[in-house]
Amino acid sequence: MSDALLKTPIRQPGFPDTPPMTVRSHDAHSNQSRKVLVFAYFRSGSTFTSATLSRLNGSFFAFEPLHVLYEFLMETHRVLDFMNGKIQPPLVQGFEGAYKVSLIQALLTCDLYNVDISTLLLGFLPKFSWQIQHFQECIRNAPGSRDSKYSSSCVDSLKQMCISAPVRIVKTIRLSMETVGRMLDDIPDLKVIHLIRDPRGQFGSGARHSKRNVQLFQHKVCNKVTNDVKTRLELEQRHPNSFLEVIYEDLAHNPQHTVQKMYDFLGLTLPPYVIQWIKESTSAETDDNGYLATKRSNSTEAAYRWLSYVPWNYVVFFQTRCTWLLKHGNFPFFEKKEDMKQFVIPCRPLVR
Structure with missing residues (x-):
């Protein structure tokens, strides 16, 4: 993804001219x-x-992030690979509870390097999330070899969107x-x-x-x-x-x-x-x-x-x-x- 595209302000589809989201005054200091x-x-x-x-x-919206886990990863017994290079053995039905917790927590805390690549690229996530759509566009446009397909700059950009989301x-x-x-x-x-x-x-x-x-x-x-x-x-x-x-x-x-x-x-x-x-x-x-x-x-x-x-x-x-x-x-x-x-x-x- 080019630096220019990374710096381009992204507006949420459907509400191009809406004002910034307002927070109750007693929470404004947070x-x-x-x-x-x-x-x-x-x-x-x-x-x-x-x-x-x-x-x-x-x-920042993650729609049914566990769909890929149940409908693809566990069905095909695939290993879980992550942007930080970590690889996790295939999950077994009945023993996936710990990973479900860690996956949801990673999305809620913007720890996206601990979200497996398949979850970020497949399933329902992009259907209702403009940030995930931009992330996948970034991945598709990443220059260079196959290794750069999972460019860390794309994850860093998505992570910044998550962190800045109210x-x-x-x-x-x-x-x-x-x-x-x-x-x-x-x-x-x-x-x-x-x-x-x-x-x-x-x-x-x-x-x-x-x-x-x-x-x-x-x-x-x-x-x-x-x-x-x-x-x-x-x-x-x-x-x-x-x-x-x-x-x-x-x-x-x-x-x-x-x-x-x-x-x-x-x-x-x-x-x-x-x-x-x-x-x-x-x-x-x-x-x-x-x-x-x-x-x-x-x-x-x-x-x-x-x-x-x-x-x-x-x-x-x-x-x-x-x-x-x-x-x-x-x-x-x-x-x-x-x-x-x-x-x-x-x-x-x-x-x-």
Whole structure:
């Protein structure tokens, strides 16, 4: 990458003329970036939730960094190589926990020489991160031999973007809450947004309707989320003010109010351009934009769409097997099928 390109100011796509991000006055003396972990689950609205934060000017965002670990590195039994020359043997299923912690912590603390090269170059990271896109462009344009492909100047440039970012965000669906507890011991100023969705809607959004799938989903999702919530409640005793629970249905029903709570939790001011993006992304003025979606033509209707097609016997199954979680999230219970059909979806307040 040329020196001229390295020195060129980089603007975040979509908001070329937005003002600098504002920080609450009581935190203005701090020069530390806020470190945010969006802890979520499959089909729980995590892409949109994390996007409401990553839209901040200059934010550093790592989208699903563990995807490459599970879908590529462990499947192919590849060694992990790093920019600092370190090589790590292939990870074995069930023994990858320590590396997951170190990888997330490296991204949150800008220790990018301890992020394996495959994670930086493959997977979902560049999809929602303009800094990673610039990093990969730098790698592609690195002059010279194959060795210079992984030019340290590219990593140094990315690291500087990370260090200077007012907020660093990692979003993942591949952690346990026990792992987060270990992270908080090393990063005590870490802020964790724990995103939860009604498991019936989660199932309806992402699974084919079969008896095997509903039982597998109950085991992998209901039990896991329940354990995570209970673990988090214990962690909150040792780490007060480190967690914010966000219910996806609340976000879909009243997005501006819920996002405002998230920004308050982080001590940030919610800028007008993010409010405008929320309005455009959750109203009937736009179209849904696919599987990894940040836009819904009607976010409230999308959150409760499962009511119209998830079979009644599966609803009963979840209400029996996921009772604790449903009560914790204050999700509606239905005594009979007719109650589900007559359920009134809340009217969504306008985003102004």
